[in-house]
Amino acid sequence: MEVLNPRSSLLSNYEVLTLLQELESTHLQRSKAAVRIKKEEEAAGAPPTHTNPIPDISENIRTIQVEAIQYLTSDHLPTASQTPNGISQLVKDLSPYDLTKAEKLQIVNLTPTTPVELYVVRPYLACLTTLILMFTLTTKIVEELEDRLGDSMDSILTTVETSLSTKPTTANGTRDRAKQPLFLKDTVGAWDDVDADAIIDDLDFMDHGEGAGIEGDLDVEDD
């Protein structure tokens, strides 16, 4: 193993959630299809074949998937109510405020809607506001500046809120439609492909699985 780049780019919570949910739904579809095919075969009176036609999903990936989805969809995080359009609009709207990349990412992830929450993300912006507030007690000149900074804080908050308010929740349903026919074909193919005794006798499987499997994998994926 070799790490080429430990941090090539940052991901927002929403991106991670979408990826995980996509994996989750394909997994669900697969296991459902596998059960269905098994039932059909049983109904047709065929002898029970092997148990696992899909690439086995290991325990560790399932654990982290489920737990991470749980965390990202919990109600103290705004991730579940975000949309791709809302986020890209939000990032665009944030560009005039001269924020760093990390600050923008945190605004997207945490969606601060109150000054305190924004203060946490951007202490120095808020510090400036308070500092200038102190100055204004003695000098009048900086008042305008204070107003401007106060405004920018408020407008960031409104920007964030508008990005959240548009929340069509249909995004989840449309994603996997394209994948479905493809995988159904694959699963069926896998069933036809492998012999009944293959799973019982590993050596046997290797013998005649080798040639056919490699051919199928390397040329076209039409097994």
Add this chain to the structure above:
Amino acid sequence: MFSLSIIKDTVAVQPSQFGTPADEAIIAEINKKYANRVLHDIGLCITVFDLSQVGEGKVRYGDGCLWYKVVFRMVVFRPFTSEVILAKVKSSDEDGIRLTMGFFDDMYIPAVYLPQPSAFDPNERAHFWLPDSEASTSQQLLDSPVAERMYIDQGEVLRVRVEAEDFYDDEPGPPKMAEGVKVLREPKRAPYNIICSIAEQGLGPVAWWSNAQQVEEDDDAMDQG
């Protein structure tokens, strides 16, 4: 909080997986190896994001597997220093608070990073904060009226700032023998720990700041002034 790491590795696809498309089999194989594991100085691996390069599968002498040289992108959990994240209180003790995020729970708030003045209440098994109090010793703090204390209870959602991270790569090594008796090994350290802080305005239980918005703003002004 999450980032992408580019990793290069050689993976073996078992003959039993030759029926599935190569890319799916490779991703499943990588996930089996990496997901939910900590890579030293990289972070906690979540799942494969995508494959960027895959070489041709080769058969080696000795097994029937196809070996692929793969360059892939991995979703990794590794919050950067000073990032603000939300986490739940898992447990509390005299030394501090342990937090959990569901998929990751080696996050700690040491007592020094609690808002001051604060103390640990052994009856409630929870830390509490006494805002605007003159008391400094834990004795004085524990004498305070319970109604004034702001407890950080178990299960509460905290907004925390990441202060530091520690990676430990403890190799098991050979079993230590002392005069023929097997010495008990020290308890294992978690491979990846995150040290967090809530000693700042706006950090701490989310409920503190959303309920007492108005009160807090006054406090804020007082603290700064």
